[in-house]
Amino acid sequence: MSWWHRLASPTRFMSYSAWVLPIAGWLAAGCIGVGLALGLFASPADYQQGETVRIMYVHVPAAWMALFCYSAMAASSAGYLIWKQPLAELATRATAPVGACFTAIALVSGSLWGQPMWGTWWVWDARLTSALVLFFLYLGYMALAEAFDDPTRGGKAASILALVGFVNVPIVKFSVDWWNTLHQPASVVKLDGPAIDPAMLVPLLLMAAGFTFYAVAVVILRLRAMVLERKIQALQRQLAEAR
């Protein structure tokens, strides 16, 4: 009975997420659809890399999302640890698999891009290694969050891990500037403007927007499921006590 009072904001979440979800879903489908059409058909091949440059339209947005999802998890973990907001802890759990999937996509598509262009599937340079560490941090978070029988204890330990792992995010981002790497430096986010032709930048940014809306939609789906699951657990406890 008391759990629903404590989860006052989940009720509000359930009402606003019900109308955010379809909007995010349709925006994701639209952006990814147009982005793919432009990226695959309308955008030119690169002057050096030829057609392989099209891998960029999934690789780069996925890598951005990998960092974005982890940053969001660190923020919601801080929110949980400081303000004891239960929905924040659930949000961290809901985001982790989304970030892990994007990291996996970035690693695999990067490998498929590296083999024809660099001449290798994988190297242990600072960028690739720190991206792999990011993937393991996602897996570690998910394992730890599920490892405890008591979900509050699991949530607390996993939130601390999510925060500790956040030091890796700037390392992934700036590894290409801080050290010699095989991976080239950033093309879009740089001081003197993007080093990327507009015909390639537009589909890239559309795909990035589409991936962001996709992430929002999937996190809402998972978060709604988790709120309902907590409610189910409470109801089942009630039923067991009434028996």
Add this chain to the structure above:
Amino acid sequence: MTDGFFAMGGYAAYVWPAFGVTAVVLAALLLTSRRRLKASEALLRDLESARPRRREVNP
């Protein structure tokens, strides 16, 4: 034309798997997340319809 498009300038073996992996991973994540929500919605409906009857049995 289509021949050239699917050949991807000789890099088809790298470009298409990159897009394929992305599509498969994102679709799988979306479907499993949706299934989980639908399952919990159905279970909650069952539980909520079970509760009033129980109250009638033992008041």
Add this chain to the structure above:
Amino acid sequence: MKRKHRRFLALLGSMTLLGLAAALILGAFEDNLLFFYTPTQLAEKGPPGARFRLGGLVEEGSVAKDANGLTVRFRVTDLTNVVPVVYTGVLPDLFREGQGVVVEGEIDGAGLFAAAAVLAKHDENYMPKDVAEALKASGEWRGEEAE
């Protein structure tokens, strides 16, 4: 309210310490985190071990194939120092003069680098072919090949 405040400060403090620790550790391992040595680093510090990686640009006009058609000789430059390289094997598609390259292998007493592997490195510029040609024609080119 006060406890929330304390938790916030504790979190802020521990994250700062963690960041500091990470920065110190990464600073200490600086040399191990370098994926390759540039020719200038090689000239100043000497080779980091028997087998190491050397990175730079393939010097314009330096690529020559031996008569057997498999062995390639070229020079790697960072525009200050130059190291001659010899390599036998398949080159990556992006390997070309004026482009970035990372070679892995050993250097002999005469300063010749025998590469066992050649990786191409590309820069962060992406543009269609006609734009690249137009930039070169107009003298606006800022890429590696102009140097």
